[in-house]
Amino acid sequence: MPVKYNLDQIEELSIDKIHEMYRNYVNYGQVNLLSSFSPARLLVEKAEGQYIYLKNGTKVSDFTAGIGVLNHGHNHPRILKARVEFQKHQKMEVHKNFLSPYLAALAHSISTILPESLCMSYFCNSGAEAVEGAVKLAYKSFNGSRSRIAAADIAFHGKLLGSAGLTGSPEIKFNFPTIPNIDRFKYNDIESVRSVVEGNLVSGQSSHYAIIIEPFNASNVQECGGEFLEQLRNLCSHYQIPLIFDEVYTGWAKTGDWFYFLKHGVTPDLLSMSKSFGGGKSSISGFVATRDIFDAAYGRDIDATLHSTTYNGFGEECITALEAISIIDEENLNLAAQNVGEYILPKLTDLALEYPEWLVEARGTGALMGLVLNSDISPIFDRLLDYIPFGVLNDTNFRKKLVVSSVIHELFEQHQILTYFGSNVDVPLIIAPTLMSTEEDWAHLIYALRSVFKKKKYELILKFAAFKYGKKYLK
Ligand SMILES: Cc1ncc(COP(=O)(O)O)c(C=O)c1O
Known part of the structure; x- marks a missing residue:
């Protein structure tokens, strides 16, 4: 018979007991570091x-x-209410055989906030998943004919195998296997990006299926200048390289706009988002792609399920995100x-x-x-x-x-x-x-x-x- 704790018993646990349980069942180094x-x-x-x-x-x-995660603050009353309402009416969370009206409404809502070209959304649960989903889509859009990706030297894109490889922060201290052919450029330095791109041309064509960057790098609190972003956009357009902006951290009002890139009027081809997207309550992330790139990747019925995850677009997560968006709008x-x-x-x-x-x-x-x-x-x-x-x-x-x-x-x-x-x-x-x-x-x-x-x-x-x-x- 497993030992179970109910909520009251959990609330009574001492900090020493929690440390002990973390040490025995979660991660003892984490206890040492955080303590x-x-x-x-x-x-x-x-x-x-x-x-x-x-x-x-x-x-x-x-x-x-x-x-x-908490642009909306801890436990925003409207977020709590939206979730309770959803539960009270026993709405259906997810079912692969039905199409979700909540997911549809969320994707639509996002398309009305973003520049018109960014319209095709996929929802998942962590920032790293969103980054990897965007990268995978960019890769598939060339159907294997391009093999390289470029990322910045101070990038933080997550810690799953693919995103950890894209992360360039000195905090990643172990080389896990990752996606192949990652080129590194200097953050906010267009000549560095250019030399990576042009140093890898094959018969005058780019071999890069994507360039990924945080237009505002949150972990070093370092921003790309408007001029750099424009030049990057032009370089990507010239060589038809999908440009991915990772705004997992900086999205959803953090920097005074829906997304940081909107301040500079430079639009990417793919955008990753998470954190405050879930209003501080739901673990939802996502990526948005232009229709052209989406069509090239997953446009055929036979390719439609090449990217899917179990918790894709759960109902309560979607309505929480919708409420989070309304709050950003209505509470300015x-x-x-x-x-x-x-x-x-x-x-x-x-x-x-x-x-x-x-x-x-x-x-x-x-x-x-x-x-x-x-x-x-x-x-x-x-x-x-x-x-x-x-x-x-x-x-x-x-x-x-x-x-x-x-x-x-x-x-x-x-x-x-x-x-x-x-x-x-x-x-x-x-x-x-x-x-x-x-x-x-x-x-x-x-x-x-x-x-x-x-x-x-x-x-x-x-x-x-x-x-x-x-x-x-x-x-
Ligand atoms: C810019 C950026 N990308 C990706 C991630 C990874 O998100 P997650 O930790 O949810 O996987 C983070 C997390 O801090 C981030 O700041």
Whole structure:
């Protein structure tokens, strides 16, 4: 007889018990890594809007927005209501023998938001699946006559076998087998893309079936310029290479528009999306293709099922996404994201000028901003080496992570503000509030950051190290 827990029993589990269960049944390294920070040692009672309420009575302001998922905030009442209604009427989730009206309505709705050429949608469950689905479609559109794909040096496209191969971030530390013939170009550098494309021409024709890029790279908080995107579009059109924009993170109001690329008026041939698409509740992702590329790939009946997944377009996921889209529209979340950026970013820039020993640069757009920290810690580094487990020193980003982690720790412990760092070359401290946050929350953040940067870097690093490794290391 299996041991089962009901919801009440789960709510009673202690954090130690949860750690033990993770260690025994999920992933013990994950417990070790996450426990470097306070949240993984605490229990959550509930979450609403911009806030997470802990069982110990603390109210935490969530400046991670669930790492991209929570543009609508935690548990938006309209999202909850839409799901409850769907369940109350016992609507049918999915059935491969029926066509889903929910899926049809969602695909239609997306086509009305995007430029006219982007009209054929497929829905799946994770960002990586969306990326791989788009790549697969681009590949099939040439029916095997093109064999190469190009991706950026700082790309993050996911962690499944195909998407992990496309990911260029230094955080991928193991070479898994992946899709063949991935060429790397320098992000936001058109000459680099051109040399990859033109260096692989065969009889004057491109051998690339796709170029994939995040027009706004979320993990390094780095944006492509409008001129670069236009030149990239022209290059792709010239060589008839399908251009894939990966907006898994930056879509759905994050940067002050439905999608970041819309700010620059440069339209891709395929677009991947996820995260806040599900309104913070449903695990839905998708990709959208132009009709021409779709027709070339899967246009014949015999090819129509070459790409499918079990959970494709579940009813409740689709109606949740539809409600999420309505909320963005009716509550004007695009404007909300613009307001976030217009308030916070100039103040972050001021802080960078005021505290050069802490900060190198502030950057970003809308509700996705980053602070690049000054990772110079040499006076105390030698002392720390005695206390640090050997393996981490192989991490080239170790110093950056240590500094940014000490800031994250202090923001949480002293100001109840939750932030995270981007796992990419600059390891930026990411400031990405939900779009339910208010000016009061933003002012609190700026006040908290100033208080943190007034402190000595070595003090905060030692404090973080003591938290992570235990007080005995602070002799
Ligand atoms: C731009 C981008 N693409 C793809 C992914 C992968 O999404 P998932 O983790 O849902 O597979 C992410 C996740 O953060 C992302 O930011």
